[in-house]
Amino acid sequence: MASGYGLNGGPSRCFVFWQELLGCYVVNAGEGDSGKKKCISAFEDYYECLHHSKEAARTRKLQAAYRKAEAMHPRENAPKAEQIRSLGLIGKEEATARILGS
Template identity: 70%
Template sequence: MASGYGLTGGVSRCFPFWQEYLACYVVNQNENPRETKACVPVLEDYYECLHHRKEAARARAMQKAYRKAEAAHPRENAPKAGSIRSLGLVGKDEESKEVLKAASQDA
């Protein structure tokens, strides 16, 4: 956790945040307990580095807003389910015959 060593043996990504919190704690340990809240933002930064909860919540909110916007404005020229399943070829036998005929003449 706060050992300072990452997976590859170097400094971990969150160790600078941990050092910053410890420095804040040492500086503020002799003050009034009400004023020890000075280190809360630094501690939150360290926890965010470890767990990415705020970042994940922000990503979920963005995805939700994107889905809501997509639902509010459906695509104008969206293909129908039938044309997707048939790739647009069902009911076009004449065109298919012409394409096959042209391909056989080229060969």
């Protein structure tokens, strides 16, 4: 949240990362640009907490790998598109009559 407070009134989920980043900046303030370079890892942690970009990229890669594995090894006895659309009910009048005894 922009206010710094979470949904339930407590600190936001990224507040700990923000404190870590701020502490790093305070400790390394007098060193100019080299101070900022020392805080890159803290900044990346804070940014990831806010936006989840690395986690999203990892999830996309896992999903792509899963789809590729599924395509390489199709299921045996997988239902055909026609069977899925009709749920196996259309064209089964003889089986229905046999079961019902009509």
